Amino acid sequence: MAVDKKNIFLTNTAEAMPYVSKPQMGGASYPKRDVKSHAAFIQAKLQNSYKAAITQKQAAAIRYKEGVYLEFSSASQHDLAIQRLENRQQGIRLLNVQEDSESDTIKATVYIPAGKESYFINKVEAYATEQTHTGNPKNNDLIGSIEDVKLAMLDSFGIGDKKTMPTSTPVWCEVWLRYDYSDKELKVWEKAEISFLEICKQNQVRVDDNRIIFPERIVKLVLANEEQLKIFISTCPYIAEIRRAQEATTFFAELSNTEQQEWIDELLRRTHFQNDNVAICLLDTGLTSSHPLLNKAIQDDGVQAVKSVWGTGDHQGHGTEMAGIALYRDLRQALEDTGNIFIPQKLESVKILPPKGANPYELYGAITEQAVSLAEISNPNTKRILCMAVTSPEYNTRDGSPTSWSASIDSITSAADEESEKRLFFISSGNVYPDELTKVGYPDSSTLHSIESPGQAWNAITVGAYSQSIVISDSSYKDYSAVADAGELSPYSSTSETWSSKWPIKPEILLDGGNMATNGFDFTECTDLSLLTTNYRPLLKQFSTIWGTSSATAQAAWMGAQLLAEYPNAWPETIRALIIHSASWTDKMKKQFCIEDTKTKGRRRLLKACGYGVPDLQKAIQCMNNSVNLIVQGELQPFEKNSMNEMHFHKLPWPKEQLRSLGEVPVTLKVTLSYFIEPGPGEVGWKDKYRYPSCGLRFDVINANETPEDFKKRVNVKMRGEDKKDKGEGSSGSERWYLGSDNRDVGSIHSDFCELSAVDLCDCNFIAVYPVIGWWRERAYLGKYDSKVRYSMIVSLSTPKIDVDLYTPIVTEIKNAVEIDIEAI
Known part of the structure; x- marks a missing residue:
């Protein structure tokens, strides 16, 4: 797409300084004892x-x-x-x-x-x-x-629901084995695995060949009954935890559509495949690469399967339906329009589900890792967006804590223990089915249906759905109406309302997932309330429909591809931040979930149901005169051995004169901080939220009545010197932020905004980025305490006054001060 005013990427804004965190109030509660x-x-x-x-x-x-x-x-x-x-x-x-x-x-x-x-x-x-x-x-x-x-x-x-654990009948279970980093061998986990495999062999227990390796944990899959699991505990010194294995479920159905071949021919005459070095890789049921709307965008050697015997073609339709959305975003609109369409992204597909029989009981984390590896080996230089709308509601954690699958995705995205690049990953939140609405009604059906695994992944963007379509013209549905109003949460969308507050905000964003229809008693899918897409059997039908969080996830991947094509040197953390930073809630969402407009109740519920809202590509991809995006890509070393190390103190170019001249005109300041954690999975210390992430980062913004020196002292104990009176206890200003630190400081992306008068924002151009504890420091023996973490920070200023130019003075200040070429990104 044509971009008039590019986002402004900044350099040399950070002052690194030694950091000591403020002591935390309160502590553990222990009973009094004799x-x-x-x-x-x-x-x-x-x-x-x-x-x-x-x-x-x-x-x-x-x-x-x-x-x-x-x-x-x-x-x-x-x-x-x-x-x-x-x-x-x-x-x-x-x-x-x-x-x-x-x-x-x-x-x-x-x-x-x-x-x-x-x-x-x-x-x-x-x-x-x-x-x-x-x-x-x-x-x-x-x-x-x-x-x-x-x-x-x-x-x-x-671990998990005890009722799902096996009894006399063998079921597939994940067995998590501990291993010690103190071993000096190259593969320190092999000792534990070899010992466990020998015990399985002796007891005739079937073991899957796959494994997932995490720091201090290796996960194996076994088909075992209760007595065999007890034998493991009796004979193996490496057992750490046992979980019921997950079965993957896809969300799709084949719906009829009688669109004609000439529509496709006319669309293709207007479509220009630019073949930029950007690809969306679909991990799904395969792909019908011969479909005329798709075949010109297929990456060379880009259609594969985790197991070659499965074949690469689409056996059920969902992969090809995802592809139509990922390529065109809104295929119905593309067909109805008459203008040219430019498609910068290519398509890749790795089949991760078998064509026949039930889903195999496998470690889906390991399968996902294999799929990503296949795509990268075939096209190592491609800038790739990973997209997966395959999730599991079975044997899932209900409180938001990680699973082996979600932790694997955190490992994939962060490139833990690899030399490869970090990765951008979109995952669907999982679907509510129509029969669930007959039991509890809408929207309670969504609030009770927890995000499905692997949607807990900290580093991935988990995508939920909202509804736009409410009109039913099909005469066979004459007694039916749409369940949700336009702009409300889609009836298909799951949420994290049942999760513990210490786990990430999920889903982060919502995109169009269609709507359900009801006659007051029954609930069903409906073609008129679904999204048009490509059919996996084009010789029979060219078009199909798709709905729910699957269609929403494919749209999110499309949006990521547009941003990556425009900013090819932007980090995955940055693309992720831009999408979430651009999101906002509809008025209908606020009416649904934010009836009591307080941080601790309504706003928190709004977050858990709708994430940060609906992203806006126009806001994410470019600036306007009255709305400016400033982007910082930085790296810091959060820890030394057993202690904190450094923080960054950013001074940003700021349109001070323009803000001062606006006086009391409202201006919105929004900040989004994005980084990837390395997972430390296993139930060890999950009560302590700092044990799963490798480290955490937080941001703080200077107050209007605060000097830069006072701001540093408030955030950083190290800056307070020896004067005991110099406590740096000024107000954090948390009350001015819409969400507040208690809501935003979870997961690995933190976004919040405040609306102040322009004059109060004149001097608010100092922002601190500082670390909080994680397993890199807590488990110093793993040798990661001196690792560095990358982060992307988006800072935007915007005002509803359209005759205000905030963009030009910022660009002028940058060119005069550091002579940075803002187009070079």
């Missing part, structure tokens, strides 16, 4: 657990592992000192942490190697007999936090 009696109780529990383990080994006919699994529990409504339960030097490893909602307790499973049984007994003895210099019992936080100890059984390892 030290002597509690020490005796916990010591007895430990000794009884060890005796029970010995008795099991003596009575069993199998060879037991060396070492013991113990389960530690907190008191009800209190914390457990989970990090103190692990001692790597002693070989004592924290395996998983779970919250028991029924008892309101925290439970942690710990492995004690043979010969180290006295470790916790000695801790208890010191607790009973020794005191610290402050007069508290030694090891008070650890022992005082423990309410109970017992030998860990199968339930201690089962």
Whole structure:
């Protein structure tokens, strides 16, 4: 598309400075104890657990592992000192942490190697007999936090809904194995895998060949029953957690459409395939590459399958339907228009679903990794956008915590442990089905249907749907009307309303997903309320229809391709930020979910249902005189070993005179910070949100009444010097932001805006980017503490007054100050 005023990419705006974070208020909650009696109780529990383990080994006919699994529990409504339960030097490893909602307790499973049984007994003895210099019992936080100890059984390892775990009938399960980075071998995980495979062989348990590797965890897939899982726990010292494996589900159906061949011919005469070095790679059911609307855009060697026996063609239609949207965005409008259409992106397809039978029980994270690898090996120099509308509602986490599949996507996008480039990934949020509306009604059906795996992925853009179509002209639906009004959340769209508030905002954006029809009793799909797209059997029919979060995800990928074609040197983190930064809610969405307009209630609910709203390509791809996008692409090293390292303090070019002259005219300041985390998956420490991401970043903006020096001191303890009076305790200004830090500071993208008078924004051109803790620092032994993280920050100023020029003075200041060529991107 033709861009008049390009987005302004800035350089040399950051001042790096040593960083120390402000101390956090509050802390863990531990019950008050009678030290002597509690020490005796916990010591007895430990000794009884060890005796029970010995008795099991003596009575069993199998060879037991060396070492013991113990389960530690907190008191009800209190914390457990989970990090103190692990001692790597002693070989004592924290395996998983779970919250028991029924008892309101925290439970942690710990492995004690043979010969180290006295470790916790000695801790208890010191607790009973020794005191610290402050007069508290030694090891008070650890022992005082423990309410109970017992030998860990199968339930201690089962993650997710216990009802889905196998009984006498074997089912496919994910077994998460721990491994130690202290091993000096090249593949440090092999020892754990070889040991586990040998146990599976001895017990005739079927094992899938795939594996997923994360820091300190390897995931294998087994077909096992309850007794076989118990044998694993008894004989294998590497078990960390067990989950029911997911089955992938696609959301599509073939609907009739009688469009004529001449429409296609006329459209192709107006369509120009520019063949820029940008491709959308669809991970789906394959692709009918011979379709006349698609074949000119197909990437050379770009149509593949994870398993060659599946073939590359589309066996069910969904992949080809996605392709029509990903290429044309709105095919109906393209057919009805008369002007030229320019398509910069190519299409790739990697089939990830089999053509016959049920979906195989496989590690879909591993399959996704294989699919991405196939595309990149075939066309290594292509700038690629990954798009997947295949999700699983089965055996999913309900609170928003990661799955092996979502964590794999975080690993793929962040290029963890690779030398390759980071990747931009779009995933559908998963669909609500019509029969769900008959049970609870709309929109409760959407609020109760949780985002489906792998939509929890922090780094991917998870796409939900809203409705635009409400008119039904088909006479066979004469007694039906649209369920949602135009501009409301689509009845197909799932949400994260049931998630814990510590997990990311999902979906991040909404795009057109069509609408359902109802006669007041029944709910159904409807051709008139769906989107026109390409059919996978063009010899029979040229067109089909698509709806739900699938069509929305394909549109999002199309939007990403337009941005990447316009800004080919922009990072994936930047394209992601531009799309989310451009989004806004419709008035209908606010009426649906933000009835009580407060940060803690209505706005939070709006976020969890609709994300940041509907993205606007025009706002994302270019500036206007009265609306300017400033873009910073930066990199910082958040940590040193066991401590914080640095933050960035940005001074941005600012149209101060123009803002001052506007006086009380309202101006919107919006900031979006985007970066990719490396996943640290496994239930270890998921109660502590800082253990899953490698690191976190946050932004803060100077207040109107604050000097740059005061701003630095407020954000950075290191800048406060030795003067105890110099506390840097000025207001953070959080009240001026629409969402506020409690809502926006989750996940790995943070976006918020405030509306102030122009004169109050005159001096608000200082922005801090600073780190918060993550596993890079917490797990220093993994050797990642000195790693760097890239980030993209979008800062925009906009005003409804159309006769205001904010763009020109910013460009002039940049050229005069740093002589940057804003077109060179």
